[in-house]
Amino acid sequence: MPPILQRLQQATKTMSRRKILLLVLGCSTISLLIHQGAQLSWYPKLFPLSCPPLRESPPRPKHMTVAFLKTHKTAGTTVQNILFRFAERHNLTVALPHPSCEHQFCYPRNFSAHFVHPATRPPHMLASHLRFDRAELARLMPPGTVYVTILREPAAMFESLFSYYNQYCPAFRRVPNASLEAFLRAPEAYYRAGEHFAMFAHNTLAYDLGGDNERSPRDDADYLAGLIRQVEEVFSLVMIAEYFDESLVLLRRLLAWDLDDVLYAKLNARAASSRLAAIPAALARAARTWNALDASLYDHFNATFWRRVASAGRACVEREARELRAARERLLRRCFGAEPVLRPAAQIRTKQLQPWQPSRKVDIMGYDLPSGGAGAATEACLKLAMPEVQYSNYLLRKQKRRGGVRARPEPVLDNPPPRPIRALPRVPQGP
Numbered sequence: 096m097p098p099i100l101q102r103l104q105q106a107t108k109t110m111s112r113r114k115i116l117l118l119v120l121g122c123s124t125i126s127l128l129i130h131q132g133a134q135l136s137w138y139p140k141l142f143p144l145s146c147p148p149l150r151e152s153p154p155r156p157k158h159m160t161v162a163f164l165k166t167h168k169t170a171g172t173t174v175q176n177i178l179f180r181f182a183e184r185h186n187l188t189v190a191l192p193h194p195s196c197e198h199q200f201c202y203p204r205n206f207s208a209h210f211v212h213p214a215t216r217p218p219h220m221l222a223s224h225l226r227f228d229r230a231e232l233a234r235l236m237p238p239g240t241v242y243v244t245i246l247r248e249p250a251a252m253f254e255s256l257f258s259y260y261n262q263y264c265p266a267f268r269r270v271p272n273a274s275l276e277a278f279l280r281a282p283e284a285y286y287r288a289g290e291h292f293a294m295f296a297h298n299t300l301a302y303d304l305g306g307d308n309e310r311s312p313r314d315d316a317d318y319l320a321g322l323i324r325q326v327e328e329v330f331s332l333v334m335i336a337e338y339f340d341e342s343l344v345l346l347r348r349l350l351a352w353d354l355d356d357v358l359y360a361k362l363n364a365r366a367a368s369s370r371l372a373a374i375p376a377a378l379a380r381a382a383r384t385w386n387a388l389d390a391s392l393y394d395h396f397n398a399t400f401w402r403r404v405a406s407a408g409r410a411c412v413e414r415e416a417r418e419l420r421a422a423r424e425r426l427l428r429r430c431f432g433a434e435p436v437l438r439p440a441a442q443i444r445t446k447q448l449q450p451w452q453p454s455r456k457v458d459i460m461g462y463d464l465p466s467g468g469a470g471a472a473t474e475a476c477l478k479l480a481m482p483e484v485q486y487s488n489y490l491l492r493k494q495k496r497r498g499g500v501r502a503r504p505e506p507v508l509d510n511p512p513p514r515p516i517r518a519l520p521r522v523p524q525g526p
């Protein structure tokens with residue numbers, strides 16, 4: 096073969112080897128990217144392969160038995176409303192307190208199955224305030240019930256408790272000028288363990304979870320570890336109020352519910368004028384020190400929460416949380432008109448939507464329906480924004496009727512009774 100032809104043949108061989116090499120290299124890179132997509136922050140947008148499927152096949156049926164431990168001042172009313180509406184849509188029975196317990200299961204007493212109105216037993220759901228008691232709840236709820244609860248950052252939670260229960264909790268009423276700063280400077284000067292409603296002034300989360308709110312994690316690390324263990328044994332999900340939408344995404348995945356099932360209107364929020372715009376760092380530190388047991392619980396379950404998010408696929412949880420926010424905004428606009436939809440109680444004409452006001456000094460915001468609405472959509476909007484007391488009364492009447500407890504039919508959306516509400520008595524003010 097002439098040398099020129101030999102050189103040509105060799106060049107062709109080298110080129111195809113290079114091409115083959117390039118091809119192999121290209122294929123392995125693509126395959127690597129596809130399999131490692133979850134680890135690359137920019138990648139899931141193109142190939143959301145790390146997401147567990149939104150709809151399982153065959154689809155898991157929606158879970159229908161849920162016990163929600165409604166802790167205080169942690170966005171619990173909003174979660175409760177989601178559960179109440181789900182229960183109604185699926186014709187489920189909601190455990191409701193006996194009238195002598197008012198709208199809470201005789202809190203602050205330890206929960207007892209006797210506190211449950213007989214017309215609301217056996218229940219599928221439970222979502223009203225109570226002090227957790229594992230054995231009593233197990234006696235009430237069916238086997239297979241999923242337990243969930245929610246925690247809130249203790250300084251923000253304490254500021255909310257201090258403001259909301261200022262007239263009811265003696266420890267708070269003793270403080271001059273209702274000053275949170277004064278209380279946190281010397282809490283022992285105002286606080287008396289064991290007195291009425293003392294639990295609103297010290298480690299409320301631990302108390303609601305059935306723990307001893309007088310323990311300190313510094314002096315008693317074993318106690319904290321034991322409490323955490325008990326909570327982890329019972330609760331399938333501990334939500335975090337600061338990451339409310341992400342919490343709902345985890346909740347709806349746990350229960351195999353649709354995203355539509357967890358749409359909500361934010362309930363029980365104080366007006367800007369009734370709250371600190373921002374809690375100064377020193378005050379937040381003091382609140383966490385005073386509520387050290389709650390702070391340790393929160394820190395632990397906040398870390399657990401983010402591990403749950405990571406194992407569900409953080410990009411997917413965030414994508415779903417964005418979808419939830421967009422759907423929620425559309426729903427609120429459709430129900431209540433243009434922003435701002437949240438308004439003070441005095442501006443709410445629909446009685447069933449007027450939230451309870453804990454004192455003259457604290458404004459709790461609510462929603463109103465545009466005038467002239469009617470029909471199924473209006474009813475759904477009404478329920479979406481219905482405060483706890485009115486919704487509990489309404490559900491109790493409905494379930495009593497269903498159980499044949501009362502022969503007289505009641506109008507579906509009757510006004511709530513015009514008496515003061517909640518389990519808290521109106522107490523005279525004083526030092």
Ligand SMILES: Nc1ncnc2c1ncn2[C@@H]1O[C@H](COP(=O)(O)OS(=O)(=O)O)[C@@H](OP(=O)(O)O)[C@H]1O
Binds near residue numbers: 255
């Ligand atoms: N979706 C959502 N996300 C974040 N925070 C929320 C949400 N919904 C309610 N909230 C805030 O939760 C506080 C009311 O909590 P609760 O409903 O549990 O209070 S209560 O114990 O039933 O009275 C109350 O806090 P404060 O306004 O600081 O008092 C509400 O603003």
